[in-house]
Amino acid sequence: MVYEINNIGQLIKDNSYVGRGIVIGKTQDGTKAAVAYFIMGRSANSRNRIFTLKNGEVFTEPYDASLVEDPSLIIYAALRKYENSLIVTNGDQTDTVYDFLKDGKTFAEALKTREFEPDRPNFTPRISGIVYFDGADFNYEMSILKSGDPDGTVCQRYLFSYAPINGLGHFIHTYNCDGNPIPTFTGEPERVEIPDSIDEFTTVLWENLNADNKISLYTEYIDLESGASEHRLINKNN
Numbered sequence: 001m002v003y004e005i006n007n008i009g010q011l012i013k014d015n016s017y018v019g020r021g022i023v024i025g026k027t028q029d030g031t032k033a034a035v036a037y038f039i040m041g042r043s044a045n046s047r048n049r050i051f052t053l054k055n056g057e058v059f060t061e062p063y064d065a066s067l068v069e070d071p072s073l074i075i076y077a078a079l080r081k082y083e084n085s086l087i088v089t090n091g092d093q094t095d096t097v098y099d100f101l102k103d104g105k106t107f108a109e110a111l112k113t114r115e116f117e118p119d120r121p122n123f124t125p126r127i128s129g130i131v132y133f134d135g136a137d138f139n140y141e142m143s144i145l146k147s148g149d150p151d152g153t154v155c156q157r158y159l160f161s162y163a164p165i166n167g168l169g170h171f172i173h174t175y176n177c178d179g180n181p182i183p184t185f186t187g188e189p190e191r192v193e194i195p196d197s198i199d200e201f202t203t204v205l206w207e208n209l210n211a212d213n214k215i216s217l218y219t220e221y222i223d224l225e226s227g228a229s230e231h232r233l234i235n236k237n238n
Contacts, residue, residue, distance in 0.1 A: 005168055008192040009208035016210045017042065017178035019185075020090040022129045023205075024140045024162075025169020025194040032221045033131055033138050034169060034194045036205060037078050037088050040213040042178075045069040050235040051216040056081060058088075058218050063237040073117055073124075079218065086222075089128040090174060091117065097128065107141055108159055115155035116147050121181040123147035127172050136224045139163055142172050146184045160189055169194040202232040 012018055023036040039060065041047040050063045058079035062068045068075075076092045082101045087094055093114045100110035107130045117124040125146035132139050141161045148154040162170060170189035175182045195201050198221045206217050220231040 003191075005191050005193050007204070008169075008171055009204040011171070011190060011192065012205075012210075013208040015177050017175060017182065017213055018209075019124070019174030019182070020127065021171060021173035022088055022090070022127055022142065023169050023171045023192060023194075024088075024129050024131060024142065025192070026138075026164035026166055027194050027196045027221065028167035029196050030166040031225070032196075032223055033133070033140075033164070034198075034201060034219070034221050035079070035086060035088055035129070035131065036201070036217070036219045037090075038205060038209060038217040039078075039090075039215045040209065041074075041215050042213060046074055047215055048237070049074060049215055050237050051078070051218050051233055053218075053231070053233055056229075058233075060216070063235075073119060079220075084133040086131040086133070087128070088130075089126065090124075091126050093126050093128055097130065107143070111143050111145060111157060111159075114145060116145050116152070118152070120152060121150070123152045123184070124182075125174050125184050127174055127185075129172070131222075133222070133224075133227075138224065140170075142170060142189050144172060144185060150181075167194055168192075198230055198232060202234070206234050 020039045025034050048063050048067050052059050077094045079088045087097045097110040125144050128143045143159050148156040169192045171192045172189040202219045217234045222229045
């Protein structure tokens with residue numbers, strides 16, 4: 001159904017590899033904006049990671065620095081804040097968006113300078129989200145940059161803009177499921193429930209991500225009246 005709202009746990013529980021995922025939405029009671037970001041991994045290099053929180057920003061870092069093989073696509077700022085905007089992405093395009101905002105440019109303009117990851121044959125999409133806070137209100141955008149063909153010869157850029165609805169979030173992830181090569185996410189971001197409790201939201205995500213492949217999860221709720229936020233951070237490597 002067009003307006004169906006899914007339980008995110010039901011969407012992911014039988015999917016061994018959705019990759020990296022972003023959720024943005026509004027709690028059922030209408031008082032908070034909700035953001036989530038998680039990472040999964042199949043290789044030892046990808047699994048050797050944790051999330052760290054520094055001054056309200058989230059970074060991926062090696063769990064064991066001695067085991068890092070290639071940091072280029074796995075170590076980055078995942079969540080940053082600039083003025084009244086919150087940026088969350090699955091790669092170093094977080095910094096691209098941040099720099100463009102500082103220069104008075106837009107989320108869309110920043111992402112026009114980027115494309116999917118050069119990890120042939122998967123060509124992992126770059127997924128990104130941004131929340132614009134305006135007093136006690138907000139709106140948000142999400143984007144996916146992905147290869148238009150199996151050879152990575154062209155980048156297709158998709159931008160989705162949302163007005164928030166109580167109890168509704170949008171969920172975008174890098175892959176449809178596991179495979180070789182891994183099939184890229186297709187279609188629009190999925191409509192998912194956003195509960196009032198950050199602990200409920202965090203638990204349903206973490207407990208339903210594949211136990212072998214999940215690595216880290218970060219969730220944050222921002223009170224729209226006060227601007228106060230609370231977060232949860234879970235690392236499998238702890």
